[in-house]
Amino acid sequence: NAGVMQNPRHLVRRRGQEARLRCSPMKGHSHVYWYRQLPEEGLKFMVYLQKENIIDESGMPKERFSAEFPKEGPSILRIQQVVRGDSAAYFCASSPRDRLYGYTFGSGTRLTVV
Amino acid sequence: AQTVTQSQPEMSVQEAETVTLSCTYDTSESNYYLFWYKQPPSRQMILVIRQEAYKQQNATENRFSVNFQKAAKSFSLKISDSQLGDTAMYFCAFTDSGGYQKVTFGTGTKLQVIP
Numbered sequence: 001n002a003g004v005m006q007n008p009r010h011l012v013r014r015r016g017q018e019a020r021l022r023c024s025p026m027k028g029h030s031h032v033y034w035y036r037q038l039p040e041e042g043l044k045f046m047v048y049l050q051k052e053n054i055i056d057e058s059g060m061p062k063e064r065f066s067a068e069f070p071k072e073g074p075s076i077l078r079i080q081q082v083v084r085g086d087s088a089a090y091f092c093a094s095s096p097r098d099r100l101y102g103y104t105f106g107s108g109t110r111l112t113v114v
Numbered sequence: 115a116q117t118v119t120q121s122q123p124e125m126s127v128q129e130a131e132t133v134t135l136s137c138t139y140d141t142s143e144s145n146y147y148l149f150w151y152k153q154p155p156s157r158q159m160i161l162v163i164r165q166e167a168y169k170q171q172n173a174t175e176n177r178f179s180v181n182f183q184k185a186a187k188s189f190s191l192k193i194s195d196s197q198l199g200d201t202a203m204y205f206c207a208f209t210d211s212g213g214y215q216k217v218t219f220g221t222g223t224k225l226q227v228i229p
Contacts, residue, residue, distance in 0.1 A: 033216070042118075042205050042219035043159075056216060091159060103217065105151075105159035 004029075004094050005074075006106035013113050019079040019086070021109045025094030032075045033103065034067060037089040049075060082113045116141045118208050120220035127196045128228050134181075135191045135223045137206030143167075146210045148182065148189045149217070154202040162204070165189065193225075201227045 005024040013019050025032050031050055035043040036059075045059040049069035060067065064082075069075040079086055089110045093103035117140045127133035139148070150162040165173045165182050172180050177197075181190045193200055206220040 035219075042221045043217075045216055045218070048216060089157060093159075103159075103161065107156070107158050110157070 004092055004104050004106035006090075006092050006109050008109060009107060011109055011111050013082045013111065015083060015113055016081050019082050019111055021077040021079075021090050021092075021111070022074045023077070023092030023094075023106055024074040025092075026104050029094035029096050029104070031095045031097070032069050033093045033095075034075075034077050035091045035093065037091060037108070039088070043091060046077075079111070082111070084113050087111055087113045116143075116208050116210065116218045118206050118218050118220040120206050120223050122223045123221075124224045124226070126226040126228055127193075129196055129198060131196055132192060132194045133196055133225065135193075135204050135206075135225065137189045137191070137220060139187050139189065139206070139208050139218075141187070141208065141210065143210045146208060148180075149207040149209075150178070150180070150189075150191045151205045151207060151219075152200075152202045153205065153222070154199075159205075163191065196227045198227050198229060201225060 004026055007022050033048050034046040036046055037043045047060050047067045048056040052071050064080045066078045089108045091108045092106045095103055119138045122136055146167045148165045152160045152162050163173050163175045163178050165180055172182050177194045179192045203222045203224050205222045207217045209217045
């Protein structure tokens with residue numbers, strides 16, 4: 001049973017380009033969460049999605065950031081017109097309906113904006 | 115809003131010794147879940163241990179155990195017989211029991227196990 005798969009593992013973008021980060025949840029998990037980890041900091045919640053629905057995007061910056069979890073395929077975190085401050089590690093986690101099990105995290109995508 | 119505080123940015127311990135990492139949190143909820151996550155240099159976030167607030171018994175997972183003091187809102191992690199592979203960042207985390215698993219993380223403690 002594969003874990004949460006994130007790709008790419010490393011992504012370099014120039015300022016102004018778009019970044020697309022992908023997350024495939026564990027088999028049987030229908031809840032996906034995105035977190036951002038700035039250097040020397042803990043993880044900060046960004047968005048929570050279920051299939052075809054955004055449940056909570058209270059941690060998402062108001063502009064340039066969007067997320068989706070389509071009926072088929074991985075969840076996508078999209079950052080448009082990236083800036084240096086977007087450089088961070090972005091983690092995806094998934095969980096089954098039962099919260100008792102906690103999260104299973106992916107290995108993260110490290111985004112570097114040059 | 116819930117907050118999680120880890121007051122020890124860095125710690126070190128000799129191999130085979132015991133170390134305790136501190137964590138305090140603030141919430142108005144009566145039922146919730148607390149976690150310790152380990153992040154080694156590989157960057158993978160690994161769940162170490164989980165505690166449910168309504169359970170009085172402290173959780174234990176092999177060499178890892180917690181001291182959960184609900185009234186004091188304290189949730190420390192004890193690592194016994196420390197091993198080199200325990201070198202990592204350790205994050206304390208909290209989620210309430212309502213809604214879904216939105217988790218609040220502390221800023222982490224960097225643990226170095228010295229051979």
